Amino acid sequence: MPGPYSNVVYSEREAINAVWVLVSTAMIFFMQAGFALLECGSVRAKNSTSILIKNLFDACVGSIAFWLVGYGFAFGDVKSFIGGSPDYFASSGFENTPEDHYLLWIFHFAFASTSATIVSGSLAERTQLNSYIMFSFLQTGFIYPVVVAWTWGGGWLQQRGFHDFAGVTTIHLVGGCAGFCGAAILGERYGKEKDREAKQREGEMNRRQSVNFDNSHHYQKVINHVNKDYHQAFKEWLVNQSDEFRPHNQTYVVTGTLILWVAWLFFNGGSTNNLFVPRANGPAKIIMNTVISGSAGGVVAVFVKARLLGTYSFVNRYDCGALCNGALIGLVSITGCCDRVEPWAAFIIGCIGALFYVAGCKILDMLHVDDPVEAAPVHFFGGVWGTLATGFFDNQNGLFYDSPTKGQYFGYQILAIVCVIAWVGTTSSLFFYTMKRLGLLRIDKAIEIIGLDIAEMGGVGEEIYEKMRRDFGSSIASPRSMTRPNINTAENVSKVQSDDI
């Protein structure tokens, strides 16, 4: 909307900074691609499309939510807890202020979408899409903006000297914590739960899934779309599917990690919003710290994780997933303090970050919280460590330096961790728990076994038929005589049911 500042033009300095911020924005937004690939590669092949669509959905939904309400809550003249100035909702008064809020909006939207997309990894493979979309709206529109208001929008934490440079608390802790709560409330993926219970009872034997398909009307809905000759084979095929939990495509995982890593340089570097800063806090030093910490985290994690978790063996010496996640937790950990630490501190932060990642995996395993892409260990535990690390290594107020206020400063870092976890934990748990009670949170167990791609994203295709033919050749019609099944006619449904079994 036109306002008093509609015709303002950038000064030379502002223009230079704007180029930097715009390029950073694009690279941060590109992290969506990184997360999508990382998560897609880390889940089982039968759910790969569903995780991609979740990632795209949260970018779309997030942009609407952040435009309508989120930005207003985060930056609309925050007194201490939450903003509320009408100029900032739905960008209605962006031309009434001296600062260019269009620029800040796109930059912070890229951050907000990152925070939302972290959650999708923790909830992968078993969440109903609708409730995920609703959560995405809630998180980008309310939960995340409130934390931003505290830490960056001029709220109570910022007023008391709390330092979070590029969002280790604000973005990663929030996303990771929400994902952790969601994963805990959702419960483990079906096969994993089953596996664990069977192990408890009778050791390594008995890894079969047991589901009574005939009782499930979700299963009936899917099978109505399957060619009639294949009904029996389909069931057999489902039961005999490998129920192993391992990443289905390592190339995607590595590509995704590298995209994230490159984008992270701008995630941290671009957060200066400014190129006219002293060299001690400049983007160049920030990017250097980011690279060092990420590398240290990756190297330590890949050598330490298997040994600490007791999964090390001759045939399993190097774990690509641990390397990628280790690099990511190194990057997460340095995000909060990269403008005020020395490179040696970045190295230490990365190394300890990897230990936090391993500890996170262990703790999640002990609590039976199932996080398919290990987003909670990386972002939740990394977020906690990153906020603490700011208290230790900050070269102005950190505990390792001589500053009169260092005790108070460290105290506020800890208070921030506690408050953010309390806020995000409460709100997101409340949402997930309500959804669970309404039966909208988790997909049906039969669908979990079939896989979301077949059950919701297009049904059984020729590839699956071919696999079935390969495995169970007999009593199946040849492809030439095969016709597409008639969908949803009442006649067909009743016929299917009488012919079934």
Add this chain to the structure above:
Amino acid sequence: MEGPNSATVLTTDMQINSVWVMVSTAFIFFMEAGFFLLEGGSLRKKNIGHVLLKNIMSASVAMLMWWFTGYGFAFGPVSNHFIAGDGRFFASSRFEDFEIDHYLGFIFQYAFCTTTTSIVSGSLSERTTVPVFLGYCAFMAGLVYPVVVAWVWGPGGWLLERGYHDLAGTGCIHLTGGVGGMIGAIIVGPRFLNSKDKKMVNLDELLKEKEYQDVLNTIESAEDRAIFQKWFLSQLDEEIKPHNQAFIALGTIILWVAWLFFNGGSTYSLQTTRQNSPTKVIMNTMLSGAVAGLFTVIFKPYIMKTRSSTSKYDIGNLCNGVLVGCVSVTGACDRCENWAAVIIGVFAALFYIAGCAFIQKLGIDDPIEACCVHGFGGFWGLIAVGFFDNTKGVIYQREGRGYFFGMQIAGLFAIIGWTIAMTIIYFGIMKLLKIDRVSKSHELMGFDIAEMGVLNKHILQKMKNQVMANERKIRNNHEKMPTMTDLLAKDEALALREEEADQYENFNEKREGDRPLGKHSPSKQTV
């Protein structure tokens, strides 16, 4: 070439803007990767190498033609309002004579130009011969597209002089590319498996075709030849569907990110007023894409009646929705408010869905729906400028709004008419020469096998597995399929204890209750 301005150095302001334009150029050129991934993921696996080759070749051919003639036709001083033709611009021969840095203009506009050819590539894929496609790219980059650019952006173009507004090329890039692709797809015809010919195909003739025989002759052993022939015939029943969803999603995100620069970079400058600044442009682009994506993925299955309980969401719809939103806001994004961008996004989704229904009705085979996204999106984008432009748009009470709207419509029809005419001429000639599309056997084998030499032992082994799977029915027909209970008896590991079965068989009751399943009582089969 050296000229009077060879030694000119940019001022600070110009340096800032150059950085902005150059970064934008790089991102726009990166759209090639996005288009390749989107197209490669949406087509069948057997053509992936061909798509890769085609996209890189078309970028290269477009580069050459844009350098030889395109840039000169588009941006030389226009003398007759229709097409420019200053000799100093051809093959960059006298760029250093001018005060403006034409090297910068050239690379930026080249990135736009190659986007146009990439759009066309989607509509024509899986059946057009490579030389004809590359010829069309050369024709597009060397003449068709530059003339449109001369009208709308070139100094003194007839549309530009009359106040026509198109910031980043919703008309001249997307509409041109989309319409070109659509007409090409009509003339070349649908893919063999989608066409009516499929039912009355003569198998003997098919097996005698030269392309097929050529490939067959490269296989050494007779057994492999037999397997290849069986595999080849089984391709008649192939289902056409996207083979890699991750490529589609990745391509879309790359395109979306690049689009921020496609639009934002088109301001050429950071010294703009805030209401027209790159930042607002980028915000509009994000909003419009997001809204259109959501709207499409939710409503398209209902409107096209493809929704069923097993296909509730389609990632292709979401991706194309995001893209059509970006296409439509491309023209208006520097002069419309954020709420207008959202409305443009909603209507963009409707135009896209209408486009899909339209090509379905007419039987036009566009493998990745490029003409729905870019053609129909561009169509709406130009009209949207007429409505929502905050200086002269129809919804604002300003003088001259009728004329402005009229010029948008005139531009729209001029661009469509010109593109259609030129495309018909080119593909008409190719059709008459009968070189426009590959033979049936070529299409069935896939371009990778037919002309890129990917057939090797490994692939033959895969074919063998597939053929064996298809034939097992014939050999084992007498054998009854083992039932669940048979399997249970056979495999001890499968035999769960009774208590555990009890525990899981009723897992669904909490939510669904006892749902009767027809006349069958649940048979408690548990494995």
